[in-house]
Amino acid sequence: MASVEEAVAELADLVAFPSVSREANAPIATHVGGRLEAAGFRVAYDPDETGTRMNVVASIGPDAEGGVVLCGHLDVVPASPERWEGDPFVLRREGERLIGRGAVDMKGFLACCLAMAPEFAAVAERLSVPVHYVFTFDEEVGSFGAAQVGAFLARTVKQPAIAVVGEPTEMRPISAHRGILELTTEVTGSAGHASQPVGRVNAAFYAARMVAHIAGRARALSESPAADTRFEPPWTTVSVGRIEGGEARNVIPDRCRFDWEIRPLPGADGRAVLQEILDWTTRELVAEMREIDPDAGISTEIVADCKGLALAPVSPAAQLIGQLWTNEPPRVTSFATDAGYLQEAGIDTVVFGPGSLAQMHQPEEHITLSELSDGLAFLSRLRAHLAG
Ligand SMILES: [Zn+2]
Structure with missing residues (x-):
């Protein structure tokens, strides 16, 4: 498993991009794409019609159906510096806490994915199905990246089966939400x-x-x-x-x-x-x-x-979380995520990720070291599960 320090380093790099929604996002998208390409992933960019904002889609393992999507958004909500004790776009470490805009929502999960990328790549030949990282733009202002990514996936990869949207849910599964x-x-x-x-x-x-x-x-x-x-x-x-x-x-x-x-x-x-x-x-x-x-x-x-995320009668994604992490029955919430669009693209989807909901969109937003390490542990179990 990747070390927490590796995830912290990735998180510091990600927080340093002030990737506020609606701004051009090529700097963070190409940074993430570059990291994943260096790890051995196949990387593609899915730009919007203006070409200024883009999703990043990166895959590892066989070119096959039934893959697992790990989804997160690259954008963050704005930060008013006067309500922060330091620069919101410089990651600060105070004891257990890692503080910065996007630390929990949801660059913490992205950092876990980046830190684990070399480990997925190391078992690429043994993966039963591909792992797709789908990192979207402008989630916070209406899931505009997710709304177009289904069509891009349909053109570029074989139909994935399962998606985990790594929003901060305290590692508790959510299987339906409102639009x-x-x-x-x-x-x-x-x-x-x-x-x-x-x-x-x-x-x-x-x-x-x-x-x-x-x-x-x-x-x-x-x-x-x-x-x-x-x-x-x-x-x-x-x-x-x-x-x-x-x-x-x-x-x-x-x-x-x-x-x-x-x-x-x-x-x-x-x-x-x-x-x-x-x-x-x-x-x-x-x-x-x-x-x-x-x-x-x-x-x-x-x-x-x-889009809302409708409760599926049988959910392989929720079952995967049950198998790898917790038997707690999935909950429903009233906050929206990218998940509804992945479901619309025919991918069974669950919302599940590290960090506390209460920290989202707050000044002094933070994720803790132990929350990051839970995120890594989940991805590491997923890797073992898929590599047999
Ligand atoms: Zn979010």
């Missing part, structure tokens, strides 16, 4: 003095009516919970998280915008919930607004549509 539809609505009205409302469209008034309708839908969904789900709460949730608009008390606002989301249960249709709300908006609000001012309107943008 998220992330939305931004922009209400356009007409500005004027508050004392002269005739012929003006007050964007705040119309935004408030739409928000009230959304709240009504959220309540209605909560009143018809699903009977056969382990999700808490057992219904599709809808929430408005942020509203902004207007300049002063005595000015009619010509603009009001709000961010909201729909988290469907796996299998539920979030798009249908959205469509009902948009149809109501067009019928009840936009028509009325346009009678006052033909330039007024309401537009809603889908910022991200992250």
Whole structure:
């Protein structure tokens, strides 16, 4: 098994790339690709349509069906330096803790994969099926890398069977999670003095009516919970998280915008919930607004549509975790990962990895040495399992 110090060194290198979502990611992608190529992996890059961000797909072992995918994301959430005691992009070691942006979410798992790469390569001839490292871009803003990687895998490797998404779950398996539809609505009205409302469209008034309708839908969904789900709460949730608009008390606002989301249960249709709300908006609000001012309107943008991970009746991926690590029954959660897209690509998927969920997206985010060493131990058992 690779030593924890090797994983720490890999982690320090990874944290040093400020690979914040939506930024060009060639520096970290080519660093990781270079490490894996040096270890003996077959490495390919899967760029987005702009060519500035890319997934890294690296394989070792036979060119065969039934491979095991180890999946992690290369991007991290932003870090506000004033909330950190040191540079968030320089790994700090304090006793057991390794502190840095992405240390736990999820460069810790990537570091374990990189540290174990030479060990997988050393048994490449004996591996019963290939091991594919699938490292994605822009997971944190809607799994954009994962959304395109299924098609890339279909073109470049034989169909894998199992995927482990190494998000920090404290080494406890998660076999289902909700999707998220992330939305931004922009209400356009007409500005004027508050004392002269005739012929003006007050964007705040119309935004408030739409928000009230959304709240009504959220309540209605909560009143018809699903009977056969382990999700808490057992219904599709809808929430408005942020509203902004207007300049002063005595000015009619010509603009009001709000961010909201729909988290469907796996299998539920979030798009249908959205469509009902948009149809109501067009019928009840936009028509009325346009009678006052033909330039007024309401537009809603889908910022991200992250797929849920549906619970599979029989899951070879969950069984693999049971065999190699823990008999604990898989849980379900309401946070989204890349897993839904791998499942869509026909790969049975489980979310399972080192580090604590509570550390995700926090200032002073950290992973501990013992958590890293658990990640290595799991990969080492996987290697022994596949090498016979
Ligand atoms: Zn993550």
